[in-house]
Amino acid sequence: MIEDLHWLGIRWTEGPDCGGSFGPYAQSERRSHYLEAWRRLRSGGFIYPCTCSRKDLAQSSSVPHEVQGHEVHEDDQDDEPIYPGCCRGRQDAGTFAHPEGVNWRFRVPDGEEVNFADLNLGEHRYAAGHDFGDFLVWRRDNVPSYQLAVVVDDAAMQITEVVRGADLLKSTARQLLLLRALADPVPEYFHCELLRDGSGVRLAKRHDSLSIRHFREGGMSPEALLDLAFQPL
Numbered sequence: 001m002i003e004d005l006h007w008l009g010i011r012w013t014e015g016p017d018c019g020g021s022f023g024p025y026a027q028s029e030r031r032s033h034y035l036e037a038w039r040r041l042r043s044g045g046f047i048y049p050c051t052c053s054r055k056d057l058a059q060s061s062s063v064p065h066e067v068q069g070h071e072v073h074e075d076d077q078d079d080e081p082i083y084p085g086c087c088r089g090r091q092d093a094g095t096f097a098h099p100e101g102v103n104w105r106f107r108v109p110d111g112e113e114v115n116f117a118d119l120n121l122g123e124h125r126y127a128a129g130h131d132f133g134d135f136l137v138w139r140r141d142n143v144p145s146y147q148l149a150v151v152v153d154d155a156a157m158q159i160t161e162v163v164r165g166a167d168l169l170k171s172t173a174r175q176l177l178l179l180r181a182l183a184d185p186v187p188e189y190f191h192c193e194l195l196r197d198g199s200g201v202r203l204a205k206r207h208d209s210l211s212i213r214h215f216r217e218g219g220m221s222p223e224a225l226l227d228l229a230f231q232p233l
Contacts, residue, residue: 002015002016002017004211004212004213004216007212007216007222008212008222008225008226009222022156022157022158027149027153030149030152030153030156031144033152033153033156034138034144034148034149034152035099037148037151037152037182038099038104038137038138038144038148040181040182041106041137041178041181041182042093042094042096042104043094044181045093045107046106046107046181047093047104047105047106047107047137047138048087048088048090048091048093048104048105048107048134049087049090049092049093049096049102049103049104050083050086050087050090050102050103050104050105050134051087051102051103052083052086052087052103056086057081057083057084080132080133080135080136081133082129082130082132082133083105083133083134083135084133085133085134087105088105088107088134099138099142100140100141100142101140101142102140103136103138103139103140104136104137104138105134105135105136105137106134106135106136106137106147106174106177106178106181107134108128108129108132108133108134108135108174108177109128109129109177110128110129111127111128111129111130112127112128112129113125113126113127113128114126114127114128114173114176114177116172116173116176116189118169118172118189118190118191119161119188119189119190120190120191120192120193121166121169121191124169124172124173126170126173128173128177131170131173132170132173132174135147135174137178146171147171147174147175147178148178150175151175151178151179151182151184152182154184154187155179155182155184155185159187160187160188161187161188161189161190162187162188162189162190163190163191163192164189164190164191164192165191165192165194166191166192166193166194167194167202168191169191172189172191195229212225
């Protein structure tokens with residue numbers, strides 16, 4: 001990906017390939033940061049251990065019908081189904097010295113509206129417990145979730161503006177709750193419209209969509225690819 005971004009003419013002043021004052025930049029090397037945040041959330045009563053399996057969630061009558069019989073990826077950002085609350089009443093979080101062995105979920109405040117003004121797409125409002133449920137912050141295989149990792153990284157690296165795809169708008173609502181619980185500064189957010197194929201399906205690895213590397217190896221120039229990508233919708 002770094003090679004492809006350089007090929008497109010994009011340059012940056014710090015990162016995994018050139019260093020910088022906020023390193024390390026690989027999330028695999030930032031585990032201590034995530035563990036410290038997990039401890040703060042556990043001590044503050046914001047998270048609880050969950051032993052529900054994917055099968056349990058798929059079989060729950062509370063889970064939206066479209067996930068029945070489908071193995072939903074636990075770390076799939078906005079596609080995470082609303083958690084039915086089976087383990088929500090657990091009060092034994094303080095007995096865990098380490099997060100591994102169970103899933104850890106953030107206890108969202110029921111009914112609270114999370115509002116934010118996106119710099120590109122305007123005002124957005126999501127209802128906790130309705131638009132999204134208690135979401136994962138740490139997986140049973142001892143890996144921090146996407147939601148927790150990016151919040152911790154943004155705060156530690158003093159990020160003031162987050163630019164990403166519109167498919168992550170609902171994740172912003174979750175992350176604002178995490179930022180509040182951790183008492184970390186809130187950056188501004190700019191969500192870009194998604195690139196889609198001729199059928200209107202967004203380009204994504206899961207759909208085997210054509211990649212930048214594919215166009216690059218096919219002889220397309222960076223200028224031609226950028227012109228194609230930024231044609232008016």
